[in-house]
Amino acid sequence: MAEVYIDAATAGNPGPSGAGIYIKAGGEHYRYAVPLPEMSNHEAEFHACLEAIKRCEDLHVSILSIRSDSKILVDSIEKNYAKNRTFNMLLREIDEKSKQFDYVFVKWIPSSQNGEADSLARKALRR
Template sequence: MIEVYIDGASAGNPGPSGAGIFIKVNGTVERYALPLPNMSNHEAEYYALIHALKICIEKNYSIVSFRTDSQLVNQAIEKEFVKNRTYAPLLEQALELASTLDLFFMKWIPSSENKAADELARAAVKRSKEKGESSFET
């Protein structure tokens, strides 16, 4: 099973943002630090999930276990519902992508267990702030 750790970060609320994705595949690791445009931290968390799902689909990783320290995103995926309608299109996109996988799990973990993804997200925010760089796409 592929393990995927995700995190989103934002320098401000909203502010320059980034997504961190850390994937464990058969003893090797893949790291992604994706700069995002100005958005809230919660939006960055959703975009980290969406980008990670796209990466898994592109690489034909069909059995995946996701880990996030975002209770908001974890609960939204579990319940397939968000209270804040701002996040509804992001949740819908994530659920649609996840449904294409053979097996998809998501588990909430404490921030202390998500340091690799957090560091990648912070590096992406730094790149976004310094260069106005963004790999943003929906």
């Protein structure tokens, strides 16, 4: 199982954005700071999730436990619905990419437990 911590940061809202992804899998730790184009912070959270899923594909894990401090993202995935059209399109993509794994769990965590992913997202903004 891979523990996947994700976060997004945005300089302005909307503005240039970044995704932070911290993965613990098979005794290894993987850190990714991914620059994103200009978008809202909430949209960047969905992109962070997609980027994390793509990274997990490369690691060949079968079970993901995704943790995020974004209630909008976690609630949308749990309900399989997003009112916002852009979020809904991204949600469909998350759902489709998740099908290749045996299990994908998504859990909301407080920001205080997401420091590594937050730091990586802020680092991505500086690139």
